[in-house]
Amino acid sequence: MPKSMDRREFLRRSGLMIGVGAVAPTVLAACGGDDTPATTAAPATTAAPAVAEETTTTAMMEEAPAEFESITLSQVGGWISLDNNRTTGGALASGQxxxxxxxxxLPDRSLIPGLAAEMPQQVDGTTYSVKVRTDRTFTDGSPIKASDIAYGFSRLDPEKELGSPFTAYISFIESVEVVADDELRINLTQRMPEDVLFQRISGINAYPEAVVEAMGGEEYSFAPTPSSGSMMVDGPFDTEINTFKRYEGYEGPMPLAAKDITYLVIPELSGRIAQAEAGQVQIFDGVSPQLYRAIEDSPNLELGVARETTFLEMIFFNTTKPPFDDQRVRQAVMYSIDAPQLIDIGLAGEGRIARSPLPPESDRYREPQMQYNYDPEKSKELLKEAGYDPDNEPLQFQLGVVEWAYVYPQAPLLAQTMQLGGFDPLLLVDSIDARWVSDIMRPEDGGPARYDAWVATIGFEVFTYDPDNLFRGWWGGWAENASFATENVPSTLNDLLDQALEEPDFDKQNDLYAAANEILVTEAGAVPILFQPIAHAWHKSVAGYQMPQTLGMTLFGVHPSGE
Incomplete structure (x- = not known):
């Protein structure tokens, strides 16, 4: 494919000029998710991350009958950068x-050594030693030194203002020292649970320090050459289509069985399906439950569904003004949402009720005392306590519902059940990317946020899968200044999470996470409704695709099927 070819030209030459709309937002990570799928992801856990011994992926690669000359993956959301520590959403997958x-x-969330020769070893409560490989090279053939790995951590220092979401995730790492050519030492500011530490480390990459410093971090982020992985950028940066080539000198554990790789944005699901049926796209994401059956019935496509995900559908309340500055009104809305009906009708039976950012299969999950089971009469009682007259004058507010295919079908159901609970919601089905700053975050002009409530999906585990992040992602840290912040969220919640990180006892950690969750579901201005499934599909010419349990598509283990 010519380097200058854009998405529209790609579609035109493939003979399938499908109408495609605006790129789905990457601020709130976008991805979709009826019966038994072709591939179902393994259950999720937030226990210490599994360490794959000799992965079957490597064996599959060795047994692969052939390789792809080229492969194309189509995703919902686009890129804001090609630097994996400066982008977000499903675009992080290509950066892997x-x-x-x-x-x-790996797609099942297990961890294996990459540039490390083995898993990190604890020296004492706040120190880990990591042996690193000395035979690895960047995509230009130059050696990856221990100092380049350490640089990947130091460039995330807040003072360097890289603008990376990962900066907050490694704030407890005081320094990464080069002890020898084959050894690093990670110094922590506090004791950390290993499942948190290892997950955070897995998100930080090696960078060619001399090159990045010479180019400047921003310039490098759009043309990251050389890079430290199994493929290299092969074209100019674009927000909707990016091309890559396999790095033939890669000596790591996860080689690719494709020479040329294209990641392409086609927002509309119908466009992705048509491209895949024609063999122009091999793998795509964002499959809504209503279309599972159609893909399963296709002679050319396979369906994969990850059902035990942490892909949350939430409602964001504007707590800076009435009526949702009142906790009782927010709780009334939650009692007026019939989550089982949303799942049965709006999601074709897929999805699970969310009572915490932690999924129920997690060994850290505790059932909260506060549970919002559908109860329209309880909703009206709370509205009356707050001074409203729901029977004679239902409380009117604007309810935004994000236009993504796996969310907006729920809009009329949400409105209907809320009406029974004493509300009069004015529906607005729209893209949230254009409204994120102007509506949900506090506007730059310092005025009040311009919305009442929004229903949208988020996938914060795309950055790191650990309990601290799943709680802190939308309710701690930066959320202090968000329009959905409340008096005790994030302040009290942050304190509990900090205590959990420092607590060495696993059960006591979970007690603290349970206390944080109780505050969240009771008082927060952003409340979980349900967990959505994540679904991908791929052409039957593809074998070995591993359905991830988070956003984004990878090529780990992918090879031609021979069909």
Missing amino acids: HTFEGLLIK
């Missing part, structure tokens, strides 16, 4: 091949 760090997170 472009870059590599000490540890690699």
Whole structure:
């Protein structure tokens, strides 16, 4: 494919000029998710991350009958950068091949050594030693040194203002020292649970320090050459289509069985399906439950569904003004949402009720005392306590519902059940990307946020899968200044999470997470409704595709099927 070919030209030449709309937002990570799928992801856990011994992926690669000359993956959301520590959403997936760090997170969330020769070893409560490989090279053939790995951590220092979401995730790492050519030492500011530490480390990559410093971090982020992974950028940066080539000198544990790789944005699901049926796209994401059956019945496509995900559908309340500055009104809305009906009708029976950012299969999950089971009469009682007259004058507010295919079908159901609970919601089905700053975050002009409530999906585990992040992602840290912040969220919640990180006892950690969750579901201005499934599909010419339990598509283990 010519380097200058854009998405529209790609579609035109493929003979399938499908109408495609605006790129789905990557601020709130976008991805979709009826019966038994072709591939179902393994259950999720937040226990210490599994370490794959000799992965079957490597064996599959060795047995692969052939390789792809080229392969194309189509995703919902686009890129804001090609630097994996400066982008977000499903676009992080391509960066898992472009870059590599000490540890690699596989689609099932297990971790294996990447640039590390073995898993990190604890020296004392706040120190870990990591042996690193000395035979690895960047995509230009130059050696990846221990100092380049350490640089990947130091460039995330807040003072360097990289603008990376990962900066907050490694704030407890005081320094990464080069002890020898084949050894690093990670110094922590506090004791950390290993499942948190290892997950955070897996998100930090090695970078060619001399090159990045000479180019400047921003310029490098759009043309990251050389890089530390199994594929390299092969074309100019674009927000909707990016091309890559396999790095033939890659000596890591996860080689690719494709020479040329294209990641392409086609927002509309119908366009992705048509491209895949024609063999122009081999793998695509964002499949809504209503279309599972059609893909399963296709002679050319396979369906994969990850059902035990942490892909949350939530409602964001504007707590800076009435009526949702009142906790009782927010709780009334939650009692007026019939989550089982949303799942049965709006999601074709897929999805699970969310009572915490932690999924129920997690060994850290505790059932909260506060549970919002559908109860329209309870909703009206709370409205009356707050001074409203729901029977004679239902409380009117604007309810935004994001236009993504796996959310907006629920809009009329949400409105209907809320009406029974004493509300009069005015529906607005729209893209949330254009409204994120102007509506949900506090506007730059310092005025009040311009919305009442929004229903949208988020996938914060795309950055790191650990309990601290799943709680802190939308209710701690930066959320202090968000329009959905409340008096005790994030302040009290942050204190509990900090205590959990420092607590060595696993059960006591979970007690603290349970206390944080109780505050969240009771008082927060952003409340979980349900967990959505994540679904991908691929052409039957593809074998070995591993359905991830988070956003984004990778090529780990992918090879031609021979069909």
